[in-house]
Amino acid sequence: MGFPKSVISFGVLAAAASANAGILGYSGTNYLVVDASTGSRYSVMDVYINCSGAFDKCVNYYGQNLTGKTGWVTTTKNGVTNANDAATATNGAPWVHSNGTGWMPSSSANANAWDSFVTIGARGQTEAQSSSAITADPYFVNGNTPGAGTIQGGYNVTPAYVGGGWYTASPLYIGDLAGTYADKRIMLGRFTIDVTNAASTDVITMQMHGEVTMKVNGTSAGGGTTSQPTFTMNATYDNFFVPVPTPGAIALVGLAGLVSRRRKA
Numbered sequence: 588m589g590f591p592k593s594v595i596s597f598g599v600l601a602a603a604a605s606a607n608a609g610i611l612g613y614s615g616t617n618y619l620v621v622d623a624s625t626g627s628r629y630s631v632m633d634v635y636i637n638c639s640g641a642f643d644k645c646v647n648y649y650g651q652n653l654t655g656k657t658g659w660v661t662t663t664k665n666g667v668t669n670a671n672d673a674a675t676a677t678n679g680a681p682w683v684h685s686n687g688t689g690w691m692p693s694s695s696a697n698a699n700a701w702d703s704f705v706t707i708g709a710r711g712q713t714e715a716q717s718s719s720a721i722t723a724d725p726y727f728v729n730g731n732t733p734g735a736g737t738i739q740g741g742y743n744v745t746p747a748y749v750g751g752g753w754y755t756a757s758p759l760y761i762g763d764l765a766g767t768y769a770d771k772r773i774m775l776g777r778f779t780i781d782v783t784n785a786a787s788t789d790v791i792t793m794q795m796h797g798e799v800t801m802k803v804n805g806t807s808a809g810g811g812t813t814s815q816p817t818f819t820m821n822a823t824y825d826n827f828f829v830p831v832p833t834p835g836a837i838a839l840v841g842l843a844g845l846v847s848r849r850r851k852a
Contacts, residue, residue: 609803609814611637614772615793615822619782619829620701629683629701630782630824632793636773641766642805645707645773646758648818649724650740650750650797658750658797660738662780665790672740672748674729680791681736683781690730690738690753691723692716705730705776707755708763719763720756727751750797759808775799782827791824 616633636645650658659671664680675681684690685699692715696702702712709715723730726749728739740750755763765771778793785791796819805811 609638609640609643609801609811610816611639613637613818613820615820617822617825619826620779622701627781627783628785628827629779630791630827631701632778632822632824634775634778634795634820634822636765636775636799636801636818638765638771638773638803640804640811641764641771642807642811643765643771643773643801643803644758644763644805644808644811645755645775646763646800646802647724647752647754648705648707648775648797648799649752649754650726650748657740657748658752659740660751660776660778660795660797661793663792663794665788668794669737671750672728672742673737674735674739676736680780682738683736683779684734687733689732689735690727692721701777701779703777703779705753706774707753708760708765708767708773710768710774714762718757719760721753722756724752724754727753752797761808764808780824782824785827787828789827793820793822793824795820795822 614635614637618631620629620631661669661671662676662678662680664678667678669676669678682703685696685702688696688702690705692704692706692712694713694716697712704712706715706721707719709719715721726741728741728751729735729737730751730753738751740748743749761767765773780791798815799818801814802811803814
């Protein structure tokens with residue numbers, strides 16, 4: 588079930604990419620969505636790989652099954668970082684889902700613009716699940732857990748922490764190609780926190796570290812050179828307290844403009 592939303596403002600936060608001709612960097616677009624029916628406020632972070640080629644594509648985001656090479660996607664609130672392998676966000680900054688869904692894309696949450704989900708390329712949940720077939724890897728412990736407030740990474744048999752990841756089971760799908768989008772950005776996920784009761788002094792960030800498997804510099808959907816650069820990004824959630832104009836206030840502004848024009852006439 589959808590609801591009216593207000594996207595107040597956004598900022599782009601970039602991190603340096605590993606040296607690669609096809610990858611320009613990584614970015615996060617942060618904006619506020621307000622549920623008009625409940626008044627709840629959600630700060631949303633959409634994360635992307637910035638590409639240069641029309642046929643650049645990503646196949647997966649993952650933590651390596653090797654000692655010392657791990658991956659995580661987590662939050663920090665007021666200096667306290669949630670544990671990378673935690674089932675719950677003990678720092679008080681969990682990610683949120685709607686309609687009892689989890690991290691895998693779901694058509695039942697597609698209309699809720701703030702719902703958290705992971706993806707590779709596709710920017711809508713129905714498309715990401717039905718066409719791109721986004722799937723949790725074996726170390727993404729709670730990838731299919733309804734309402735999961737964390738991305739819980741798992742361990743290999745050593746046991747060494749690996750970290751959760753996801754991949755597209757349809758790597759030739761056109762929605763996975765950077766050139767499908769005018770900005771040539773491949774979306775990796777939407778990560779939302781509820782800031783309805785946030786304090787003005789709260790500082791909340793997200794950290795994302797792992798590796799991606801890319802095909803870059805290709806001239807066709809299946810072409811290109813395989814590259815596996817390290818992905819590292821830190822982004823700050825913002826815009827918690829931007830004033831949200833009410834429908835009545837908007838109507839009054841319109842009326843004032845009409846009166847002004849009439850007086851000039």
